[in-house]
Amino acid sequence: MSPELISSTFLLLLVLDPLGNVPFVQSLLRDLPAAGKRRVILRECAIATGVLLAFLFAGDRLLAVMHLSEPALEISGGLILFLIALRMVFPPAGHGAADTPARSEAFIVPLAVPMIAGPSALAMVLLASRQSGDPWLWVGAVLAASTVNTLILLISDPLARLFGRSGMEAMERLMGLILTTMAVQMLISGLKVAFAA
Template sequence: MTEKFIRDALILWTTIDPIGTLAIFSAITARMTSSERKRTAIKAIFYASVILVCSVVVGQLLLSAMGIRLISLQLAGGLILFLFGLKMIFGDMNKDVKTGEESGHDIAVFPLAVPSIATPGAIMAVILLTDNHVYPIPVQAVTTLIMLGVMAITFLLMLAAGPIIRVIGNNGSAILVKVMGMILAALSIEFVMEALKVAQWMGGDPIT
């Protein structure tokens, strides 16, 4: 059982990706004050944690009841992430951050909580790692605690974004936005390609 928990920790660390989240957070909050950045980090971690805990509790039942396959969730998440990556590359993220509250868009929800922290991979991982047909409740509870531990580390890294931004400056943050946009776009393509490969394996239809 110890090996399972170690494996769970590695999988959750990889899918939640605290380091990648730090880079994205630093890029899109570069023009915020320290207090605004901290408040955004708290909200993003809270929302993402609620999403992942709900995925543990009812995710499997909800997807089954709605007839939605996990692979469909991954494909949708990949497409959404790709669109946001394009926006980071060709748009003005600093303007979006400044006007986010007026337009009703909270960046703590999108893109930080979803899909940067609670990624499609993370949602699928917590559902699979707490499969109701395989693992008893106590084991699922430990896996959930491991997930929350990874979220706590992610939050601490997000709090370190301030010193990073002070070092790289406004020009550096603008460059970071474009670079992270390219990385997000590439990551989204990986999500889509993996979903298509799984769909091919499940359906047997050739996908090129």
């Protein structure tokens, strides 16, 4: 794997936040048997991957139709990532799996969209489609990050038992700190280009 592919995959994986979604998945699918959980997770992750790839290829046309500039997209993407990162580092009161109502089976909403393919991930692939000279690099990043995300969600039960709730929260806060730095860098880059023009 090239360094660009590794960094793109890592950044997208931070935004997808599979570890932070483990309690949500457990709560949402707690009434399903193990085989049913695996089937739903695989299906919803595949749908989310398709949505991300669609935004990756259609993103440039969407930006052209809406007359959005690259600095505007980069600044707005940085703001979205920053807000998501803040929620990861400082979760709101009452945030947790216990607050999610149980359902027999999820279909597209809320597991595929917006939990996996959420606003921040869609904004990132839209920005990538505008900035990247090699869209296939981001196709590889989306597929690699989605694969890792799927594998983590498939082993959500043993992960939750291994780390416990406090361990999962600590890991999510660490990922949030890293994502905050990346969001600030996006803001700085966008503002530089905007004011230089």
